[in-house]
Amino acid sequence: MSIMTRTLAQADPEVAEIIHNELERQQDTLMLIPSENYASRATMAVTGSVMTNKYTEGYPGKRYYNGCMYYDEIENLARDRAKALFRADHANVQPHTGSTANMAAYFAMLEPGDTILAMKLEHGGHLTHGHAVNFSGKLYDAHFYGLSEETDQLDYDQVRERAHEVKPKLIVCGASAYPRVIDFRQFREIADEVGALLLADIAHIAGLVAAGAHPDPVPTCHVVTSTTHKTLRGPRSAFILSTDEWAREIDRAVFPGLQGGALMHVVAAKAVAFKEAQSLFFREYQRQIMRNAQALAGVLQEEGLKLVSGGTDNHLMLVDLRNLEITGRQAADLLEEAGIVVNKNAIPGDPLPPNETSGIRPGTPGLTTRGMQEPEMDQIGKMMARVIRQGREDDTVLAEVRSQVRELCEAFPIYEYLP
Ligand SMILES: *Cc1c(COP(=O)(O)O)cnc(C)c1O
Numbered sequence: 201m202s203i204m205t206r207t208l209a210q211a212d213p214e215v216a217e218i219i220h221n222e223l224e225r226q227q228d229t230l231m232l233i234p235s236e237n238y239a240s241r242a243t244m245a246v247t248g249s250v251m252t253n254k255y256t257e258g259y260p261g262k263r264y265y266n267g268c269m270y271y272d273e274i275e276n277l278a279r280d281r282a283k284a285l286f287r288a289d290h291a292n293v294q295p296h297t298g299s300t301a302n303m304a305a306y307f308a309m310l311e312p313g314d315t316i317l318a319m320k321l322e323h324g325g326h327l328t329h330g331h332a333v334n335f336s337g338k339l340y341d342a343h344f345y346g347l348s349e350e351t352d353q354l355d356y357d358q359v360r361e362r363a364h365e366v367k368p369k370l371i372v373c374g375a376s377a378y379p380r381v382i383d384f385r386q387f388r389e390i391a392d393e394v395g396a397l398l399l400a401d402i403a404h405i406a407g408l409v410a411a412g413a414h415p416d417p418v419p420t421c422h423v424v425t426s427t428t429h430k431t432l433r434g435p436r437s438a439f440i441l442s443t444d445e446w447a448r449e450i451d452r453a454v455f456p457g458l459q460g461g462a463l464m465h466v467v468a469a470k471a472v473a474f475k476e477a478q479s480l481f482f483r484e485y486q487r488q489i490m491r492n493a494q495a496l497a498g499v500l501q502e503e504g505l506k507l508v509s510g511g512t513d514n515h516l517m518l519v520d521l522r523n524l525e526i527t528g529r530q531a532a533d534l535l536e537e538a539g540i541v542v543n544k545n546a547i548p549g550d551p552l553p554p555n556e557t558s559g560i561r562p563g564t565p566g567l568t569t570r571g572m573q574e575p576e577m578d579q580i581g582k583m584m585a586r587v588i589r590q591g592r593e594d595d596t597v598l599a600e601v602r603s604q605v606r607e608l609c610e611a612f613p614i615y616e617y618l619p
Pocket residue numbers: 235297298299300302325326328374375376401402403404427437438
């Protein structure tokens with residue numbers, strides 16, 4: 201049999217087995233990482249399609265290679281659907297990932313050495329928002345705003361003060377670990393006061409925004425970047441929205457500025473995801489994510505766990521573990537033993553280093569994709585609290601919770617059609 205016709209199991213049993221084990225891990229564990237989700241069958245089919253085989257450098261109608269007719273169709277479809285979904289003038293669907301989308305936005309809007317103002321990583325920002333170890337902190341003069349010490353929420357007076365101090369060319373709003381609503385209009389007011397451009401990075405909340413469940417950054421910001429694989433539930437990738445005014449600069453920054461050929465199988469899968477996101481089911485899904493987050497936050501608090509800012513308005517929450525004498529890393533590792541997968545996360549003012557942390561960041565997009573609702577959140581919150589409180593001293597707790605988790609996972613299967 202030729203290489204071209206062998207199945208994966210025939211061609212590479214080693215890799216096939218690893219993938220099979222990963223499928224079982226996904227089926228058998230409760231996934232509460234708020235930046236992850238489960239892509240649909242259609243989305244995954246497209247990422248494994250023949251669309252992977254072509255070089256399409258350039259944009260529809262202006263390609264460097266011949267034979268791009270269907271790639272033009274698919275990219276136009278993806279762009280039109282993104283524009284319709286977010287009511288944007290312009291969409292670029294070629295960025296490979298959220299980080300490259302941000303890089304392209306900076307390339308379009310800034311010169312190296314320019315000043316940016318963004319949210320501190322330790323308060324919920326992202327590495328690409330100017331952190332010293334990241335290109336964004338090396339290439340640009342990065343300054344930061346943080347959360348209010350009293351409320352652990354965005355403090356627009358502080359943002360304004362910092363903006364007047366550092367006079368940034370660009371203000372970045374958006375976060376990776378912020379459980380509250382972001383008021384883009386307040387950011388725009390501040391940007392206008394100091395003559396700055398405004399970029400919203402909605403990597404986490406894109407699904408909520410698309411469903412109209414969170415404020416819409418598009419009319420308020422010059423450029424909006426996002427991933428497609430978090431709440432939006434598409435393939436692992438990203439896109440950029442902008443006003444017409446920024447369209448040309450954004451496109452040139454992505455190609456030829458930053459990337460070569462786009463991953464057209466992923467662009468095609470983004471087209472599918474944008475269509476899925478236009479449906480009423482998707483709107484209802486996003487609202488259920490938020491109801492589930494409310495429910496989970498409520499149980500965790502009843503169980504004596506402290507939440508940063510006292511709750512959540514979106515799909516995630518930050519648990520401050522300092523009163524329980526357990527670190528974020530320890531809690532996340534214990535929970536994993538019990539079949540509950542979360543990530544450790546710094547909390548504002550965290551005294552511990554980033555590989556230890558004093559918090560975890562549970563979220564509900566994945567559980568909600570599986571069809572779980574408030575009653576399951578109640579159960580899961582209680583299991584989490586039990587593991588965090590007693591898991592270290594008592595192995596039977598871990599074993600008991602592990603078997604409850606298995607039962608719950610069996611009742612809410614994913615990818616049943618996969619072998
Ligand atoms: C996840 C995330 C990104 C980066 O996305 P990658 O696809 O991992 O590069 C950028 N910004 C924010 C706010 C994010 O949460």
